[in-house]
Amino acid sequence: MIGAFLGIFAAWFLLAAIMHCIFSFFGGKGSFRRKFEFVGYGFLPSLVGSLITVPMSCHYLSKLQVPRITISQLRNPKVVKSIFTSIVPKSLIYSNLIVNVAVTVWSLTIWTFAIKHARGVRDKEAFVTTLIPTVLFALLELWRLRQFF
Numbered sequence: 001m002i003g004a005f006l007g008i009f010a011a012w013f014l015l016a017a018i019m020h021c022i023f024s025f026f027g028g029k030g031s032f033r034r035k036f037e038f039v040g041y042g043f044l045p046s047l048v049g050s051l052i053t054v055p056m057s058c059h060y061l062s063k064l065q066v067p068r069i070t071i072s073q074l075r076n077p078k079v080v081k082s083i084f085t086s087i088v089p090k091s092l093i094y095s096n097l098i099v100n101v102a103v104t105v106w107s108l109t110i111w112t113f114a115i116k117h118a119r120g121v122r123d124k125e126a127f128v129t130t131l132i133p134t135v136l137f138a139l140l141e142l143w144r145l146r147q148f149f
Contacts, residue, residue, distance in 0.1 A: 008043065011137070016032065017032070018133040019039060019129050019130060019133055022128070023121075026129065029119070042107040044110070045103045057092060057096065
C-alpha cells in the first residue's frame, strides 16, 4: 500500500517532467512547478476510478477460493502465474481494464486543457504534449497485463 501511494507521486512527477520536456520542444515556456500543479488535476479521475474498481475487486476477491500453495511453488514464476490466472476472474480483469481506459481518456482530456490553459498554446500542441506520455504509460500497463496471460 505504501508503494502504491508513493508510486502515484512518482508517476505524477515523471509525467509532469515528460510533459515539460515535450512542451519545451514546441517552444513552450513556463515553470516546471506550474505544469506539475496542472498535471495533478489529471489524476483526479484516478480517484473516481478507484472508487469503482476497489469495491468491485473486493467483491470478487472476497469470493475466491485460494488453493494451498507450497513454498517451492512460489519459487516458480510459471506456477505462480498459472495459479493467479486460475483464481482471479477474467471478468474482474476486463472490467478493471475498461474502467482504467475510461479514466485514462478522462485524464488525457484534463491534461490537454490544463497544458493549453497553463501556457496558452494551441489545442494540437497541448494534445500531443499530453498524448505521448499517456501512450507510454498505457503501453507499460498493457505490457504488465500481458505478463498475466
